[in-house]
Amino acid sequence: MKQASPWVCVGRRPETTPLPPTHPGTHPSTHAALPMGNSRSGALSQEILEELQLSTKFTQEELCAWYQSFLKECPGGRITRQQFQGIYAKFFPDADPKAYAEHVFRSFDANSDGTLDFKEYVVALHMTTAGQPSQKLEWAFSLYDVDGNGAISKSEVLEIVMAIFKMISPEDAKHLPHDENTPEKRAEKIWGFFGKKDDDKLTEEEFIEGTLANKEILRLIQFEPQKVKERLKEKEKNP
Numbered sequence: 001m002k003q004a005s006p007w008v009c010v011g012r013r014p015e016t017t018p019l020p021p022t023h024p025g026t027h028p029s030t031h032a033a034l035p036m037g038n039s040r041s042g043a044l045s046q047e048i049l050e051e052l053q054l055s056t057k058f059t060q061e062e063l064c065a066w067y068q069s070f071l072k073e074c075p076g077g078r079i080t081r082q083q084f085q086g087i088y089a090k091f092f093p094d095a096d097p098k099a100y101a102e103h104v105f106r107s108f109d110a111n112s113d114g115t116l117d118f119k120e121y122v123v124a125l126h127m128t129t130a131g132q133p134s135q136k137l138e139w140a141f142s143l144y145d146v147d148g149n150g151a152i153s154k155s156e157v158l159e160i161v162m163a164i165f166k167m168i169s170p171e172d173a174k175h176l177p178h179d180e181n182t183p184e185k186r187a188e189k190i191w192g193f194f195g196k197k198d199d200d201k202l203t204e205e206e207f208i209e210g211t212l213a214n215k216e217i218l219r220l221i222q223f224e225p226q227k228v229k230e231r232l233k234e235k236e237k238n239p
Contacts, residue, residue, distance in 0.1 A: 048119060056126035063122065070118050078115040081105050092167055099163035100223065107142045137208045140221060144207070151201035158187040164223045180220065190220050 044067050052063055074083060081102065088101035108116055108124040116124075127139050142148075146156045162183040165173070173181060180186040194202055194210050194217070211217045 044118070052119065052122055056122060058122070058126065066122065066125075067118055070121065078117050079121065080115055084116065094169060096166040098166075100160075100167055103143055103146070103160060103163055106146075107139060133212060134208055137211055138204070140211070141204045141207045144221070145204075151203055152207060153201055154187065154191050154196070154198055157190055158183060160221075161187045161190070167223055186220060190217060193217050193220075 044064070049060060049063060052058065053060060058066075071077065073079075073087070079087075084105045085098050085101040088097040088104075091097070105116070108120055110120050110123075124139070127135050141152065144152045144156055144160050146159055165183045165186075168176075180189050191198075193214055194206065196202060211221070
């Protein structure tokens, strides 16, 4: 009997690539810290495929399609920080997504090696799109915890909000409420909802509980989801 190949998802690569930008509210789980273990370019091992199916609930067909597209965009099997920023730039050609992409990349790079492998990418994709609300907010917390010390400061909130504002067009900014139409005002409003003083710190538990209890916080901490959806639809129509 012919032995089954341990490698799957080998072969053609589709023309389109599902590497969309993401936004807070929608952290990779601890599964992302596991090494990828796939050194063979152009193939995905059965072991990794099964592990991803268990940890993300994506189907084999979905994972294979995404892997093929992942290789099309990143033939070496890893996304560098620069490539990741370039992907964002394609989705937001009229904005400056570099700073926001840098922070998202940092939050996805589970082993802090400066690249994203396919496993890190898929787990992050799952947690930011299909995970439970609390899991999504775990990722959002890691995004705002810029220095990775386990707590968020007001200055870190401002840093992420400033990155978000660079992705909002001047025309859209005109329609923002007066008390949140600048990064400083928006960061102040977010911090105020948590009832924190300027020099206070925000723990992960406080961040998640506070955001789950107040939809206004969720709205304020993220890049407008509708804008992301519109960009993705445009890319699907005009790949």
